[in-house]
Amino acid sequence: MDDAGLKKRLLSVLCSQAVGPENAKSADTLAQLVGIKQSRENVELRGLIRDLLFLGYPVCAATGARCRGFFIATERQQLVRYRDSLSNRIAEIAKRRDAVDRAIAAWDEMRAA
Numbered sequence: 001m002d003d004a005g006l007k008k009r010l011l012s013v014l015c016s017q018a019v020g021p022e023n024a025k026s027a028d029t030l031a032q033l034v035g036i037k038q039s040r041e042n043v044e045l046r047g048l049i050r051d052l053l054f055l056g057y058p059v060c061a062a063t064g065a066r067c068r069g070f071f072i073a074t075e076r077q078q079l080v081r082y083r084d085s086l087s088n089r090i091a092e093i094a095k096r097r098d099a100v101d102r103a104i105a106a107w108d109e110m111r112a113a
Contacts, residue, residue, distance in 0.1 A: 001035065003048075006035075006036065006048055007048050007051055007052060007055075009034050010034050010045070010048050010052065011052060011057060013025075013033045014059060014071065014072050015072055017033070018030070018069070018071040019071065019072045020072070020073075021060070021062045021067050021071055021078060022067060023071055024061075024067045024069030024070060024071040025069045025070060025071070026068065026069045026070075027042035027045050027046065027069070027070065028042065029069070030045055030069075031044075031045045034048075049061075049070055057072070058073040058078075059071070059072060059073075060073045060079060060082040061082060
């Protein structure tokens with residue numbers, strides 16, 4: 001199945017089986033339902049989910065203790081929570097990047113001495 005067909009199939013599965021966070025489906029489950037080969041990180045599936053988001057579909061990722069997986073948002077607040085979760089991840093990645101920058105600077109100072 002081509003990329004457009006896979007996106008259509010994924011959207012159909014999400015809209016019929018993963019509406020709301022209480023019905024979130026794991027990446028492994030979605031890959032199986034869509035017919036994509038499962039992998040450790042499910043890169044292909046996550047790419048399709050990203051594409052659906054870029055097309056404007058309200059796909060969220062639930063990362064809480066109660067439910068984990070992907071779902072179609074049923075409320076604005078679910079999208080806001082997902083956006084905030086992404087913002088927190090971005091901030092944490094920026095902190096690590098800054099720490100690497102400091103390590104590079106220290107490395108350069110040590111080598112220059």
